[in-house]
Amino acid sequence: METINLVSDTATKPSSAMLEYMMQAEVGDDVFRADPTVNALEELGAKKFNKEAALFCPSGTMTNQIAIKCHTQPLDEVICHAYSHIYQYETGGYAFNSGVALQLLNGEHGKITAEQIEAHIRPVYDWLPLTKMVSLENTVNKAGGSYYTLDEIRPITQLCKERKLKLHLDGARIYNALIETNESTQDVGNHFDSISVCLSKGLGAPVGSLLIGDHDFITQARRFRKVMGGGMRQAGYLAAAGLYALENNITRLKEDHAHAALLADCLKQRSYADNILFYGTNIVFFDISGKYTADSFIEGLDQEQIKAVPLGKKTIRFVTHLDVDSHMVSRVVDVLEKMDS
Ligand SMILES: *Cc1c(COP(=O)(O)O)cnc(C)c1O
Numbered sequence: 001m002e003t004i005n006l007v008s009d010t011a012t013k014p015s016s017a018m019l020e021y022m023m024q025a026e027v028g029d030d031v032f033r034a035d036p037t038v039n040a041l042e043e044l045g046a047k048k049f050n051k052e053a054a055l056f057c058p059s060g061t062m063t064n065q066i067a068i069k070c071h072t073q074p075l076d077e078v079i080c081h082a083y084s085h086i087y088q089y090e091t092g093g094y095a096f097n098s099g100v101a102l103q104l105l106n107g108e109h110g111k112i113t114a115e116q117i118e119a120h121i122r123p124v125y126d127w128l129p130l131t132k133m134v135s136l137e138n139t140v141n142k143a144g145g146s147y148y149t150l151d152e153i154r155p156i157t158q159l160c161k162e163r164k165l166k167l168h169l170d171g172a173r174i175y176n177a178l179i180e181t182n183e184s185t186q187d188v189g190n191h192f193d194s195i196s197v198c199l200s201k202g203l204g205a206p207v208g209s210l211l212i213g214d215h216d217f218i219t220q221a222r223r224f225r226k227v228m229g230g231g232m233r234q235a236g237y238l239a240a241a242g243l244y245a246l247e248n249n250i251t252r253l254k255e256d257h258a259h260a261a262l263l264a265d266c267l268k269q270r271s272y273a274d275n276i277l278f279y280g281t282n283i284v285f286f287d288i289s290g291k292y293t294a295d296s297f298i299e300g301l302d303q304e305q306i307k308a309v310p311l312g313k314k315t316i317r318f319v320t321h322l323d324v325d326s327h328m329v330s331r332v333v334d335v336l337e338k339m340d341s
Contacts, residue, residue, distance in 0.1 A: 110143025
């Protein structure tokens with residue numbers, strides 16, 4: 001029986017076509033900016049988001065950390081939602097790397113509004129941190145894959161311009177959002193000072209994220225990448241996977257969303273599941289009740305070679321991705337039904 005991994009879209013492995021493309025990459029020493037494939041990926045990323053430059057980094061954690069480092073000084077403050085990856089899952093790096101505080105906001109569906117942000121910009125006093133940056137996440141992982149539309153982002157961009165705040169997008173799953181809103185990467189780029197995009201989630205590359213912004217920002221970012229130990233040598237083999245992903249794996253994200261919809265629909269009919277949270281992207285959250293605990297439910301799935309993880313005591317997360325095909329989704333649906341009997 002084939003293992004089905006619903007733990008995360010980070011689980012994707014390179015397809016044979018992607019591997020072949022990687023093997024044929026022309027490479028050089030990227031610390032000297034002499035890797036043509038890395039350069040090509042950075043150029044493509046910048047162009048897609050209508051920005052001047054981009055930087056290939058080993059992880060999305062690094063791209064976010066570098067963005068915070070570039071946009072702030074110690075004793076500054078960054079406004080973001082309490083669900084943000086930069087707060088939840090980056091080891092407190094904002095404090096370690098940049099010496100900044102976060103001001104955490106709550107908001108429905110893991111999102112924040114311009115009004116909320118405006119109400120939390122600090123007045124300037126010696127005893128307060130200086131508000132310097134706002135970070136949005138799109139889609140919002142910890143909210144269950146909810147997403148912002150440009151209509152929601154526009155007033156935030158406007159406010160940040162007026163108040164001289166840098167606006168960063170943690171767009172680890174930005175393509176999952178855009179495939180639903182039918183908005184363009186260029187438009188997204190025009191609304192942010194910096195953008196982080198994961199190549200290793202739903203897009204299917206084994207490693208890597210792009211940090212995208214203007215020339216001066218990326219020049220500074222390159223120095224911070226080096227000091228964080230992220231200067232890579234013949235990284236073109238990895239960048240090739242990113243190029244392949246951007247060329248081939250974007251429109252198919254629709255399939256992941258359709259698969260997640262099937263799982264959400266099935267769960268809505270199960271006696272052991274409630275509070276099913278599904279925003280139309282590739283993530284489904286639900287609470288376990290009745291005959292299962294989160295642990296016993298996960299154990300039941302495990303016996304059918306289906307992998308998932310609990311988030312907290314009773315919440316389960318399913319994530320669909322490139323390595324979960326429609327046959328696998330049918331098998332998961334069968335198992336979910338069988339577990340109800
Ligand atoms: C996965 C993810 C990242 C980056 O994670 P890495 O594992 O460091 O690449 C950043 N932000 C969000 C919202 C994510 O889901």
